[in-house]
Amino acid sequence: MSIERITAAxxxxxxxxxxxxxxxxxxxxAGLNVGLGSDDDRxxxxxxxxxxxxxxxxxxSLVTVRQVHSPDVVTVAEAIAEDARPAADAxxxxxxxxxxxxxxxxxxxVLFADVQAGVVGAAHAGxxxxxxxxxxxxxxxxxxxxxxxxxxxxxxxxxxxxRSYEVGDDFAQRFEDADPENERFFGxxxxxxRMFDIEAYVAARLAKAGVGRVEAMSEDTCGQPERxxxxxxxxxxxxxxxxxxxxxxxxx
Numbered sequence: 632m633s634i635e636r637i638t639a640a641x642x643x644x645x646x647x648x649x650x651x652x653x654x655x656x657x658x659x660x661a662g663l664n665v666g667l668g669s670d671d672d673r674x675x676x677x678x679x680x681x682x683x684x685x686x687x688x689x690x691x692s693l694v695t696v697r698q699v700h701s702p703d704v705v706t707v708a709e710a711i712a713e714d715a716r717p718a719a720d721a722x723x724x725x726x727x728x729x730x731x732x733x734x735x736x737x738x739x740x741v742l743f744a745d746v747q748a749g750v751v752g753a754a755h756a757g758x759x760x761x762x763x764x765x766x767x768x769x770x771x772x773x774x775x776x777x778x779x780x781x782x783x784x785x786x787x788x789x790x791x792x793x794r795s796y797e798v799g800d801d802f803a804q805r806f807e808d809a810d811p812e813n814e815r816f817f818g819x820x821x822x823x824x825r826m827f828d829i830e831a832y833v834a835a836r837l838a839k840a841g842v843g844r845v846e847a848m849s850e851d852t853c854g855q856p857e858r859x860x861x862x863x864x865x866x867x868x869x870x871x872x873x874x875x876x877x878x879x880x881x882x883x
Contacts, residue, residue: 634663634686635858639786641846643746645688645730646880648788648848650858653686654679659872664860666734666875667713680877684730687879691730695877696722698734700757702765704772707731721754721769725776730881736862737791737852739833740878741766743842745778751880756833758802762809766833770840784844785837788878789859792851793818793828796863800825806832852876 634653654663660671692710696719704721722731731753743752806813817825852859865873
């Protein structure tokens with residue numbers, strides 16, 4: 632099966648949100664699993680990462696980070712070895728030939744591009760990172776390389792959808808304590824629970840930051856097992872592990 636690559640009209644450089652279709656992993660991780668933190672066969676993971684890279688920017692150097700659900704951003708000037716990945720949840724660069732990669736399995740992947748300045752970024756926005764400003768910090772790091780936030784186009788990739796993301800009232804309260812307007816991103820669920828629209832929250836946060844354009848893919852990872860890996864779905868099914876998909880952006 633060939634690799635599925637979802638692209639955004641807003642992003643004018645090589646990029647793609649890749650799901651689980653394609654790849655060489657089998658069994659529980661069947662498809663294009665790129666997660667070094669999974670229990671999948673390492674040789675299969677490394678081959679999948681090569682296939683993902685070549686689907687977006689052949690010949691480039693894939694750069695990823697050790698994601699820790701932080702708001703921290705790394706500015707990348709050269710290739711980074713897999714065993715030297717820094718702990719962070721976003722990357723930016725102005726160097727052609729580097730392909731920035733973010734791994735997700737329900738969290739929100741965001742790709743950023745200022746085509747005129749030749750600056751790109753990628754962020755992993757889990758709920759903690761999103762709440763604590765990982766997208767804001769990514770924009771600031773791009774500006775430090777010469778980008779203009781008014782020119783930055785952002786694309787929000789496949790992530791857990793509102794219908795799948797049940798959270799407790801105490802979870803929702805964290806967001807409402809940060810900003811009472813955040814109540815609008817939580818719909819009613821069963822008693823003591825809400826349904827969280829994290830995609831809409833991230834989109835609103837980007838718009839508030841003043842970027843030029845925001846495009847959301849509106850693809851629910853949890854509800855589409857044939858197309859995407861999902862941490863929430865693996866937990867609900869009592870599975871022993873889960874794969875990760877990758878979102879990529881780079882400059883030619």
